[in-house]
Amino acid sequence: MAEPFHCGFVAIVGRPNAGKSTLINALVGEKVSIVTPSPQTTRNRILGVANRPQAQAVFMDTPGIHKPLSRLNQQMMAFVRQALDRRDLTLLVVDASVSFGKGDLFALELLREYRARSILALNKVDAMRKTRLLPLIDQYSKLYEFEEIFPISALQTEGVEDLLDAITQRLPEGQPLFPPDFYTDQPERFLAGEIVREKLILNTRQELPAAAAVRVESFEESDRLTRIHATLIVEKESQKPIVIGAEGKRIKQIGSQARIELERLFPPKVFLELYVRVEPDWRNSRQAITALNYGSETG
Template sequence: MFKSGYVTIIGRPNVGKSTLLNKLMGEKLVIVSNKPQTTRNNIHTILTSKDYQIIFVDTPGLHKPKHKLGEIMVKSAKDTLKNVDLILFLTNPDDEIGKGDAMILEELRGIDKKVFLVLNKIDENTQERVAQTLAKYSSFFDFDEIVPISALKGKNVDTLLKLITDNLPEGPMYYPEEMVADVQERFIITEMIREKALRNLSEEVPHGIAVEIVTFKEQEDNRINIEVNMLCEKESHKGIIIGKNGAMLLKIKKQSKADIERLLGKKVNLNIWVKVRKEWRDNPALLKDLGYDFKK
């Protein structure tokens, strides 16, 4: 019997959803950073074996939105709940169930789907704290399974995968077996560049950054010429992104180039143009252009 289904990973920002997804897939497909609200879209990745096909949906962290982009992010995360077979609720060890987590669980109460509690980052917590957190959560919500893991270290991730496949319904192969994600290479490229900006810049700037491809051309020498705009919200942010004598931008460019070349298996010329677009995160037309779909 072949099994298949959609599995969403939901939780507050920064709990490790994207890290877990990459670990489950065995390769790095979605971006990860230590800043909250890193993921902006629902990204489907596809894990196929001879017995099953799982479509994982990485979602933006659920939070209280402060701008239109945030609203879109939260809405798209919530929308996935209706269309999946299984929900992985991800959180981290803590003394109390925080407001954010309680809110998400209240939302899940109304949904007739299997829900797993996945307690991540056990590598940086004591066993005692892990046990206490598990007890608190299981008295608050009736989970179908409870799995403490470390997505970063890969601990218990195989156990989790086994529980997921056990709980999948019988179903068809939705995607060709060689397909690993439903997004285009170009999108992954813009995300790779955004990730390097997130990694290297301090708190305030990265959230206001978006990346759009302006040129993507294969040249005669087989190199690929890629030009992108990196949008930010303020002149002062532009200065920070470029850095002293262009040092910061050069670093972002070098790291991005390495990742993109690995992805494409070809040499690339990468140019990043930093531009100021004030309040793009509240501009519906611009959001749409940037691929943050707003009607969905």
């Protein structure tokens, strides 16, 4: 008898900076979600599909679990809940290289609330002493009934294939939901904005808190050229020179780093135009949040 096909939704959840987006990219084998060393990089639900001969796992990357203060943060947590509502299985990602804290208990509370069947990925084992691993596994298995616990390094794609096997085995039997060449549901326009935002964060993160956003104003594709016009949004007048830099050097750097990556997605050539704009308190504006694609389906 032929082996059954497994297919289902997997919610990837965890604290900010745990490595969820790095992991979804490793699982899918494509960059579907941007990654930076700053917490709260991911702001909505990012879908990424991993296809194997006998399985299709539909992963949902989500913003880091935190207590929300601004409207933006409330929306971000709404995306976490949407993913948990929809999942067949939950993958909790923990940064094992930092010590256990209140935020970890808060994440576990959320799993309990959803009575979520969960697998635990203890990530960043490349950056920790191996002797800390067993006590940590012990601690987590006392706190929650995980189906399995995997030490992994998402960055070095260590343990990722075994993790994927364990996941797909636990997905319901059924036909694939998406065609085999489909790996994300993000519109190209949004993806372009995310790449610009990644470079913006990477170049300004020491000076700017998580207060910046990128809005794609226009996206025009033709055979030879993709023209993208995006606005870098900051909250205060004093943040504008940080983004622009001396003699415009920094914004130029952001633009050229983004363009190199965008040209791989939209070959052969991308023309990228960036502007900086101050939008006071945009993180509490429903209109701004919706325009940025951070408005959840329920919010």
